[in-house]
Amino acid sequence: MDQMEVAKDVSKNSPGNIQTQLQEEYLKSLESLEEGQLIDGVVIQVTQDQVFVDVGYKSEGKIPIGEFSVIPKIGDTVSVVLMQKENKYGEVSVSKQKADVKVFWKNLRQAFQDKTPVEGTIDKIVKGGYEVDLGAGVRAFLPISQSDSQKVEKPEKLVGLKATFYVERLYSDNKVNVVVNRRKFLEEQTETNREAFFKNVQIGDSVTGAVKSFTSFGAFIDLGGFDGLLHINDMSWGHVTRPKDFVKKGQEITLKVIRLDPEEKRINLSLKHFTEDPWLHFEDKYHVNDVVKGKVTKLTDFGAFIELEEGIEGLAHISEFSWVKKINKPEDMVHIGDDVECMILGYDIQAGRVSLGLKQVTDNPWEQLAEKYPVGTRFTRKVVKVTNAGAFVELEDGIDGFLHADDLSWTKKVKHPGSELEVGQEIEVMVIESDPDTHRIRLGVKQLSDDPWQTFANAFPAGSSVEGEVTSITDFGVFLKVPGGIEGLINKQNLTESREELFEEAVKKYNVGDKIKVVVVEVSPEKQKVAFSIKDYKKKVQREEISRYMSSEQENDSGSYTLGDFLKNKNN
16 A cells, blocks of 8 residues: 555544544434434433433433333333434433333234233222223223123222223224223133133142122132032031031132032032041941930921031931920920930931931830720810810820710710810710820710610610600601610601501601600610611500400400400400
8 A cells, every 4th residue: 555545544534534424423313213203222320310311322311210110220221202303402302201101002002903901900980980090191991890790889899909901992083082891801811710720620629719609508619700619518517507607708718629510610619528427437326226415406397407416417307306295396395506315216328317306215105005094994184175076185294085076975966076075174084995006095975874775775675665755756757765865766657557647647646745655676786776666566555455355364264265356345
């Protein structure tokens, strides 16, 4: 290289020329940017009031520290907006705040287009919903119907909540009008969590959830936006009356998974399965006819539930409360919390049932009843109830005997027992039947005296003559009362001996109260029936007269004597 070329090269690389080149390059770089453009810078210094950012120009951009929600560190990259390429001081002017707004709207539009969620804070309650702070000074409207996956009972509870939303709308009538939806995000999140649950959890696994709400049959447990059911029967091996006695609303509890149904999206949970089923050892401890102690836990119309131990509960039916008393309501004998003694009558381990008896631990008075009240026993007792069929008479506390209407009188037909007896009346009765097996005692009043029917039958067999009093006259005959209070019928065919005389004419001869003589044509004590005849009585009288007359004539005259002679003499 000659001296001329060397001189030119030195002149080219002289300090003045280098400075000039740098200035030209700087100016060219400035010319390639526009004011309002978003650029990135690097933090090179942080003071108490400002953050200095190198944006690649001859001077650093200065940003008030108040524009940062989080103070940056040296070396952090910060997005800013170029406000001025060179201000009156020859400095580059930048703004992080305006950059944040640009970045925010860019991301917000992208989220709206891509249907991706954004973050925000529910700031306050407004008409129809909430106002949500999305950041960068942008506020959105959240309709209350889209604010939660459940019905919002207390709107104020959501104020201040940081949450995730979908952007439903950005503009309306060419104005910014952002509307967001939280419910959609929660429902999607819930479905994702539920699918993961069914995929990863097995029956027998332990899971944690919060008590969400109660029903009459159990409690719903929030497992992460979706529910599992803790049924009342799975809270304890024993009897559970109120779910709230075992879990509290909002309580976080660990439970066993006992059933999974992905198709129906059902999850059943259990508290009791953390302990062993007490029924597994039931037969080692309890046997039929064992007398055991327990506590009354529940009363129903049909009996009382009695807990023998935690998890084992039996039922004492109301019919097993007393040998003799009729129990209408269980609380007449026992109350919840009572310690009682009872007998095991039977059990079904598979069904988890035990049948208990309260009366079986006391003596059965019916077993001594036959000895205490044998047939033929007479006593005076009180009438406790009158029915259409008869009356119940109390023998002793809880034991009644039945007095049928037919056993009130041998001769009187009692149609309405209430006309003869009343509650509280003291009457004398006799035991006529005793059956301890069926808990039945029959009583009688008429049996206190001899059967007049049998007495009458013995005194006046068929063919005997008897006198009686007319008690009533009917179309089919005349009723007659004879000694002993027995009443029988003179059938109209037996009222007259003349075939030509009509019943209507013959019956006119008699009146109620008349004393007439008849013949007994039939008597049946078993059926309490007797039939009389005037016709047969007259025939009998005629035969007796013939017999007497013939006997007297034979004594006075040894000649023959005939029925014709008797009738001839009778007519003369």
